[in-house]
Each structure stands twice: as structure tokens, then as C-alpha cells.
Amino acid sequence: MKNNTKLIVGVVVVLIVVLGIWFAVGRPPAEEPAADVPAPAPVEPAEIFPLDTDVVLTYWLVLRAPHVAANFTNYAETPLYKEVFERTGITVEFQHPPEGQATEQFNLMVAAGDLPDIVEWGWATFPGGPAKAIADGLIRPLNDIFESYAPNVSALLEENPQWARRSMTDDGTFYMFPFIRDDRDGDNRLMVSTGIFLRYDWLTALNLPLPETYDDWHTVLTAFRDQKGATAPLSHDAFMTRDHFQTGFGVNMGWFLEGEEVMFGPMQPGFREWLELFRDWYADGLIDPEIATVDRRALEARILGGQTGATIGAMVGRLGFYTTAMRETDPNVKFMGTVNPTKTRGEQPLFGMGPLSQGSGAVGTGAQAAITTNATEEEVEIAARFLDFNYSPEGHILFNFGIEGESFTMVNGVPTYTDMIHNHPDGWSIVEALSAFARAPINGPFLQSKEYIWQYAYLPEQRASWENWEHSMGQYDGQFRWMPFITPTAEEASEMAAIMTQVNTLRDETVLRIVTGAAPIEAWDTFVETIKGMGIERAIEIQEAGVQRFKNRP
Amino acid sequence: MAKFNAVSIKPEKKSILENLRSFSQIVVKDFRRNKYLYIMVAPVVAFYIIFHYLPMYGAQIAFRNFSPSLGIFDSPWVGLEHVINFVESHYFWRLIRNGLLLNLYEIIFGFPAPIILALLINELRNSAFKRISQTIVYLPHFISLVVVAGLVREFVSLEGLINDILVLIGMERTVILQIPELFRPVFITSLVWQSMGWGSIIFLAALSGIDPQLYEAATLDGCGRFKKILYITLPGIMPTIVILLILRMGSMFDVGFERIILLYNPLTFETADVIGSFVFRRGLLEFNWSYSAAVGLFNSVINFAMILMANWLSRRVNETSLW
Numbered sequence: 001m002k003n004n005t006k007l008i009v010g011v012v013v014v015l016i017v018v019l020g021i022w023f024a025v026g027r028p029p030a031e032e033p034a035a036d037v038p039a040p041a042p043v044e045p046a047e048i049f050p051l052d053t054d055v056v057l058t059y060w061l062v063l064r065a066p067h068v069a070a071n072f073t074n075y076a077e078t079p080l081y082k083e084v085f086e087r088t089g090i091t092v093e094f095q096h097p098p099e100g101q102a103t104e105q106f107n108l109m110v111a112a113g114d115l116p117d118i119v120e121w122g123w124a125t126f127p128g129g130p131a132k133a134i135a136d137g138l139i140r141p142l143n144d145i146f147e148s149y150a151p152n153v154s155a156l157l158e159e160n161p162q163w164a165r166r167s168m169t170d171d172g173t174f175y176m177f178p179f180i181r182d183d184r185d186g187d188n189r190l191m192v193s194t195g196i197f198l199r200y201d202w203l204t205a206l207n208l209p210l211p212e213t214y215d216d217w218h219t220v221l222t223a224f225r226d227q228k229g230a231t232a233p234l235s236h237d238a239f240m241t242r243d244h245f246q247t248g249f250g251v252n253m254g255w256f257l258e259g260e261e262v263m264f265g266p267m268q269p270g271f272r273e274w275l276e277l278f279r280d281w282y283a284d285g286l287i288d289p290e291i292a293t294v295d296r297r298a299l300e301a302r303i304l305g306g307q308t309g310a311t312i313g314a315m316v317g318r319l320g321f322y323t324t325a326m327r328e329t330d331p332n333v334k335f336m337g338t339v340n341p342t343k344t345r346g347e348q349p350l351f352g353m354g355p356l357s358q359g360s361g362a363v364g365t366g367a368q369a370a371i372t373t374n375a376t377e378e379e380v381e382i383a384a385r386f387l388d389f390n391y392s393p394e395g396h397i398l399f400n401f402g403i404e405g406e407s408f409t410m411v412n413g414v415p416t417y418t419d420m421i422h423n424h425p426d427g428w429s430i431v432e433a434l435s436a437f438a439r440a441p442i443n444g445p446f447l448q449s450k451e452y453i454w455q456y457a458y459l460p461e462q463r464a465s466w467e468n469w470e471h472s473m474g475q476y477d478g479q480f481r482w483m484p485f486i487t488p489t490a491e492e493a494s495e496m497a498a499i500m501t502q503v504n505t506l507r508d509e510t511v512l513r514i515v516t517g518a519a520p521i522e523a524w525d526t527f528v529e530t531i532k533g534m535g536i537e538r539a540i541e542i543q544e545a546g547v548q549r550f551k552n553r554p
Numbered sequence: 555m556a557k558f559n560a561v562s563i564k565p566e567k568k569s570i571l572e573n574l575r576s577f578s579q580i581v582v583k584d585f586r587r588n589k590y591l592y593i594m595v596a597p598v599v600a601f602y603i604i605f606h607y608l609p610m611y612g613a614q615i616a617f618r619n620f621s622p623s624l625g626i627f628d629s630p631w632v633g634l635e636h637v638i639n640f641v642e643s644h645y646f647w648r649l650i651r652n653g654l655l656l657n658l659y660e661i662i663f664g665f666p667a668p669i670i671l672a673l674l675i676n677e678l679r680n681s682a683f684k685r686i687s688q689t690i691v692y693l694p695h696f697i698s699l700v701v702v703a704g705l706v707r708e709f710v711s712l713e714g715l716i717n718d719i720l721v722l723i724g725m726e727r728t729v730i731l732q733i734p735e736l737f738r739p740v741f742i743t744s745l746v747w748q749s750m751g752w753g754s755i756i757f758l759a760a761l762s763g764i765d766p767q768l769y770e771a772a773t774l775d776g777c778g779r780f781k782k783i784l785y786i787t788l789p790g791i792m793p794t795i796v797i798l799l800i801l802r803m804g805s806m807f808d809v810g811f812e813r814i815i816l817l818y819n820p821l822t823f824e825t826a827d828v829i830g831s832f833v834f835r836r837g838l839l840e841f842n843w844s845y846s847a848a849v850g851l852f853n854s855v856i857n858f859a860m861i862l863m864a865n866w867l868s869r870r871v872n873e874t875s876l877w
Contacts, residue, residue: 290732292819502643502644505820506644509821530644
């Protein structure tokens with residue numbers, strides 16, 4: 001009895017203390033609203049660097065692995081940024097998330113509101129849209145800042161309104177220093193980097209041409225299976241994100257445009273045709289039996305082990321990598337890219353791989369640099385000038401080619417990588433060597449140069465693959481069917497997330513169940529009915545509203 | 555400890571005022587008598603207040619539309635909108651069912667495993683062998699989840715060890731991770747493998763608290779090893795087992811969703827998708843702190859109810875309980 005009383009007394013005392021502290025601490029003061037950006041200062045003349053400043057900026061970005069991370073632990077140690085610091089006179093303290101934890105770190109940083117002055121991230125695809133990032137008080141609107149402190153990027157965006165429209169939210173607010181793939185003069189060489197490719201040496205041995213139609217593919221994959229002993233003739237990872245085999249049926253895995261209307265690919269009749277085709281191929285052993293679980297590493301093992309002869313992937317990171325790795329033991333190995341298949345020969349797929357497969361165009365992919373609300377007014381100016389340097393003629397050369405005399409020399413007026421990049425004395429790969437001097441092979445806040453790509457993707461078959469992929473880039477009947485780069489409002493984003501998490505769950509389940517034969521094709525009909533109940537029509541409305549607003553952008 | 559907790563107190567009827575007065579007298583008297591104990595316990599109490607109770611004010615964002623720029627207290631109230639949004643989801647019942655079933659299987663197969671292991675280790679006589687095997691069974695606990703999932707995927711892949719064994723005994727190769735019915739066994743097995751050794755530590759500690767004289771007496775009475783385990787060892791660690799089981803009930807709705815997203819794929823959503831993984835996928839589409847807070851709170855409330863129930867049940871059945 002006595003012991004119990006003591007226990008109760010103890011508990012009550014604790015409670016009283018807790019409540020006391022609660023009331024004593026009370027409500028924390030509301031955060032001060034962000035100060036207004038001052039009136040724009042007059043535009044500076046071009047020659048302002050090196051700046052004389054004591055400000056040390058903080059700059060968060062991912063140290064790409066293996067590109068940079070293989071040899072450096074901080075970007076400030078690279079020859080590239082040493083040179084940038086010297087030329088701009090600005091010192092920056094880089095912060096890098098641990099390898100493989102970038103997303104977690106970013107999420108934590110955002111949730112805590114604890115952002116450094118500059119954060120480089122895929123702001124264009126920020127969950128809920130960049131407008132939400134501004135409304136949530138994470139990053140600053142940049143219109144005034146561009147005008148006052150960033151003459152180079154301003155000039156570029158002014159001359160190229162197609163880039164400007166993709167660097168802003170619907171109401172015309174610039175929010176980032178964009179990563180721009182130079183697509184001027186209709187040149188697509190930086191725009192197409194991924195596609196279907198297959199073992200060309202096998203094709204040659206089997207006396208088969210590059211497949212163009214679905215029937216061709218059936219022949220090729222069957223031959224791979226029967227005559228080359230491939231146990232997973234066609235395989236690729238991230239199965240639910242690849243559209244390359246569907247565009248011939250006029251559909252994709254997500255959204256596309258049909259005139260003014262927004263369509264959800266998996267609901268269209270063409271999608272059912274694709275499902276039937278893939279179901280048959282899977283049953284025939286033409287598709288990887290482990291298609292739902294194969295990841296990058298497993299795929300690599302299959303390709304290098306000769307179990308897989310056809311896959312989908314990037315020109316350098318996959319095609320180039322596999323080629324180099326396999327030629328060490330077999331110099332005859334050759335991969336070649338081919339067009340997206342169609343039902344009849346010579347037909348143009350309704351939409352091809354599209355620029356960068358998602359139709360986001362020259363701006364919108366990769367990492368973009370945003371200035372956060374945590375930067376003081378003084379830091380904002382220095383940060384803007386620091387980032388704007390990248391877009392100046394001098395910065396453009398530096399970020400794409402590095403330092404003259406070290407990583408490149410001028411040959412006939414074209415910056416050309418030196419032998420040190422191609423055959424690094426310490427045995428670094430071209431990816432690692434170039435990434436120490438330039439950001440062209442990665443991405444970031446600068447304008448990517450057209451001159452870099454064929455020096456980097458230097459295998460002849462890489463260029464040939466690119467030509468095949470570019471051929472099926474698809475402006476069928478003169479219409480561009482990929483969605484433009486739309487940004488939802490905060491309310492729309494919330495509603496979309498609620499609907500699409502369910503729809504995507506059911507889509508992924510249904511597609512894989514049908515393909516692997518776990519469900520009959522009729523499951524697709526049920527799927528279409530069910531997602532109507534989940535609110536897909538409302539999601540389509542939201543997408544259409546976004547497209548309208550994109551069209552009305554300033 | 556367990557015994558006196560089980561004694562229930564029946565306070566005499568007094569008026570509230572009287573109660574308060576006598577209560578404050580007791581507090582003052584108790585404080586005077588035990589002031590060093592109070593001082594000693596103060597840091598611990600402060601720790602819980604600062605790191606466990608004060609942060610709870612943040613839970614209110616579950617009922618607001620939280621925006622970092624407005625802060626917790628100025629974000630607009632939306633009431634139960636986020637909870638309703640979750641409950642009305644097409645997959646709500648499937649997520650609940652999967653979470654509960656995974657937990658149930660984990661309790662059935664995963665809970666006894668460390669106890670059995672501890673009993674086995676306890677019976678080992680060669681102390682060098684005992685120490686080595688203990689270390690070996692602890693080790694998996696320290697391996698990162700990502701690596702463990704990688705190992706599992708390797709073992710169950712089409713050309714992996716498990717399939718090789720299946721072929722040896724005359725069965726067909728199957729893509730184990732693509733079959734919904736097999737997800738739970740794979741998940742539970744990997745979980746048990748990883749946590750069994752670590753979990754046995756607490757039972758080994760409890761085992762060492764049993765009076766050796768009991769064993770001697772039992773030997774004299776002619777008990778074999780198995781009988782000793784049954785009549786001395788198990789009853790000796792029963793309070794520990796019950797307490798841990800009650801605590802385990804408090805996380806009936808929690809599943810380590812990290813392990814799940816490393817092992818599942820759309821083909822096994824049917825049995826593998828749980829609240830955590832669903833919210834994770836939604837987070838890829840939209841940063842919504844309030845929604846995840848609401849789901850988290852929903853989870854906690856149910857867990858809290860479960861632990862209350864388990865405690866009540868245990869007190870009824872065998873007089874051992876948390877409070």
C-alpha cells in the first residue's frame with residue numbers, strides 16, 4: 001500500500017512538472033515574414049569579377065558518385081571549383097549529403113526549414129511543385145534578383161523564351177538557376193540520351209537487321225533465346241517507368257496530350273494491346289522472368305553474363321559502360337540503339353522517346369540551384385553573382401570544358417579535351433577525369449554545350465544509336481504529344497497525390513500481374529473502371545488546368 | 555516488482571478538497587524524506603520532458619495544413635481532414651490487414667525464436683564454443699538493412715540458393731519475390747534471422763538471475779535437462795517474457811516499412827503493402843507533413859489501445875503487467 005502511494009505521488013509530481021514547463025514555455029513566437037526584396041539595383045557592367053567580399057556562402061549539393069565522389073570528398077577540392085573561386089573571388093563552403101542518402105537529407109533539411117544559402121536539387125519536380133516550395137517559404141522568387149545581379153542568365157532566358165517558360169512557375173516567377181541543355185537551332189544531340197539498345201554482334205551473327213516493328217522484335221528475341229542461350233532476352237530495370245515499347249501503340253505509362261485534351265496512357269485501348277503483346281512475350285520466355293524485381297545491379301550481371309541481349313538505358317551510363325566492361329574479355333561485343341518499335345514498318349510512333357523521355361525539354365531535368373530564404377540580403381547578391389558566373393561566356397567554357405591547357409585546348413576554334421581526360425595518368429575513367437574539371441557530364445546550374453557530347457560519348461556506335469533514337473523522337477502528324485512542363489498549385493498537388501498514389505498502385509499491380517500471367521487481360525477492364533472510382537477524371541482535370549496555365553505563361 | 559504492481563489499491567472515499575490537501579502533504583513529506591532520490595531522478599525526468607513530451611506539441615500539425623513558412627502555430631486548422639483522407643483511401647483495409655498479419659506472424663514465429671535460442675545457448679557447457687556462437691548469432695543485427703535485403707534478394711532469385719535447393723528436391727524454379735503468397739514467409743524469415751541473436755540477450759540476462767540452488771535441488775529430485783527447462787528455467791524468465799510480449803503488442807501496427815520497400819514490388823503489393831510504404835509512395839508525389847503526421851498519429855493511437863488491452867489481459871490472466 002505504502003509503495004503504491006509513493007509511486008502515484010511520483011507520477012503526479014512528474015506530471016505537474018511537465019505541465020508547468022509546458023505553460024512556462026508557451027507558444028513559440030511566430031516566424032517573421034521574409035523581408036521584401038529591395039528595389040532592383042542598376043545592372044552591373046560585365047567586368048565585375050573577381051569580387052571583393054568576405055561573405056562565405058553555404059551551398060548544398062549532391063557529390064555525384066562515381067563521377068566526383070570517387071576522387072574527392074568536397075567539391076571545393078576539385079580543380080573546377082578552385083578555379084571558380086579564384087576567378088569570382090567568392091568563397092563557398094560546400095555541404096554534401098552522404099552517398100546514397102541525398103533524398104533523406106534533403107527531406108530532413110526541408111522539413112526542418114534549415115537550408116543553406118544555395119541548394120542544388122531537382123526543384124522543378126519538387127513534390128507539390130516549385131510554387132509550393134516558394135509558398136512554404138523555402139526558396140526565394142528570383143525575378144528581381146535576376147534583374148539586379150544576374151545579367152548573364154537573364155540575357156540567356158530573354159533570348160530563349162522557350163527556356164524561360166520552363167524556368168518559371170505559372171505566374172511567371174523564376175525560382176531557380178536552370179540546368180539548360182542547349183537545343184538551339186533544332187539540334188537534339190543533348191536532348192536524346194536514352195533508348196532501346198541491343199547486342200549488335202549477336203544480330204550480325206544471326207544475320208538479322210536492327211528490329212523496327214513488333215514482329216521484328218519477336219524474331220530477334222526468339223533468336224536470342226534459342227540460338228544465343230539468353231535466359232532473359234529482353235530485360236530492363238524500373239519497368240514501370242519505361243514507355244519505349246508502348247509508344248508504337250500510341251500510349252505511355254503516364255500522361256500525354258491529344259490536342260487540347262490530357263490523356264492518361266494506361267486507360268487507353270492501345271495500352272491493352274501492349275499488355276497483350278508483353279504478356280505473350282513473357283509467356284514465351286522473351287522477357288526477363290524476374291522483370292518485377294530486376295534492379296540496376298542484377299541487370300548489369302545479366303548483360304555482362306550474356307543472359308540479356310536487349311535493354312533500355314542511357315547512351316553513356318549504360319551502353320558505353322557495358323561496351324567498355326565487356327570488351328575487356330570479348331573485343332567483338334557491340335551494342336546498338338534502335339528506334340522505338342511500331343506495328344508496321346516505316347510507321348512513325350505516335351510519340352517517340354520524346355526529348356529526355358519525359359517531354360520536359362531543355363530545362364526541367366537535372367539539378368537546379370535555388371537561393372533559399374535563409375540567405376541574408378547580402379548573401380543573396382553574392383550567391384546570385386556566384387551562380388550567374390556559370391552562364392557567362394567564361395563560365396560556360398569552364399563548366400563544360402574546364403581549364404585551357406589542362407583539360408582542353410582550342411582546336412580549330414572548338415574546345416577539345418586533352419589526352420589527360422581520355423587517358424588519365426592515374427587511371428581515372430573519362431567520367432571521373434572530366435568531372436574533376438567540368439560539370440558537363442553531370443548537370444547543374446549552367447548551359448550544357450553541344451560541343452561536349454561527341455567528345456564524351458566517343459564510341460561510333462553511341463553516335464549511331466543516338467541517330468536512331470532521335471529519328472523516332474516523334475512529332476507524329478505534326479503534334480507534340482508529351483506533356484509540357486506543368487506545375488500544380490499547392491491544393492492541386494495535394495489532391496493529385498491522394499488520387500495518384502492509389503491509381504499508380506493499382507496500375508503497377510495490374511500491369512505486372514497481367515504481363516506475368518498472374519491475372520487475365522480482363523483485369524485491365526476492371527482497372528479502368530476502378531480508377532474512375534478513385535477519381536482519375538478529377539486528376540485529368542487538374543492536369544488540363546495545368547496545361548492551360550502553362551500555355552498562358554508570360 | 556511485478557508482484558507489488560499487481561496489488562490494486564482502493565482509496566477511501568474523501569472529498570476532493572480533502573484529497574488535494576492530503577496529497578500535497580504527502581508530496582512535501584515525501585520530498586523532504588527522499589530529496590536526494592528526487593535530485594537523482596531529476597535528469598531522467600527532464601530528459602523525458604524535453605525530448606519526449608514537449609515535442610508532442612508538434613503532433614497538432616496532423617490537424618492543420620502545415621507549411622514551414624507559417625510555422626506550427628499559424629498553419630490553418632483543417633480538423634480531421636487528413637485522417638479521413640487516409641481512411642477513405644481505396645487501400646485502407648488492405649494496408650491495415652497486411653500490417654496486422656505481418657505483425658501477427660512476426661509474433662508467432664519471431665517472438666519465441668530468441669527465447670528458444672537463449673535456452674539453447676544456456677544449455678551449452680563449453681564456454682569457448684558458447685561465446686563464439688553467441689557472437690555469431692548477434693552479428694546479423696549489425697548488418698545494414700539494405701545489405702540484408704540485398705542478400706535476401708540474391709538468395710531467393712531465380713538462380714539463387716533457395717531455388718537451387720528447390721530443384722534438388724524436385725521442384726520447379728520460381729521467382730519467389732514475385733509471388734504474393736511467399737512475401738510474408740520471406741519477410742518474416744529474414745527478420746527472424748537478423749534479430750533473433752540480438753533479441754536473445756535480454757533472455758540470457760534473465761536466465762542468469764535464476765537461483766542455481768533450484769537446479770541443484772531439481773537434480774537431486776531426479777530431473778533431466780528437459781524437465782529443468784520446463785519447470786525452472788521457463789517459469790524463471792516468464793515475467794520477462796510477458797513484459798516483452800506486452801511491449802511488443804504496443805507496436806502491433808508498426809511494421810519496419812524500410813525492410814518492406816526493399817523487398818516488395820507491385821506484384822506483391824497484395825500482401826506486402828503496409829501503411830508506411832503507402833505513405834512513402836505518396837511522399838514521392840507530394841511533401842505533405844500534415845498527412846504523414848495524421849497517419850502516424852492514427853497509428854500511435856491504435857498502438858496505444860493495443861498496449862492497454864494487452865496489459866489488462868495479462869493482469870487478468872497471470873498477474874504480471876507493466877503497471
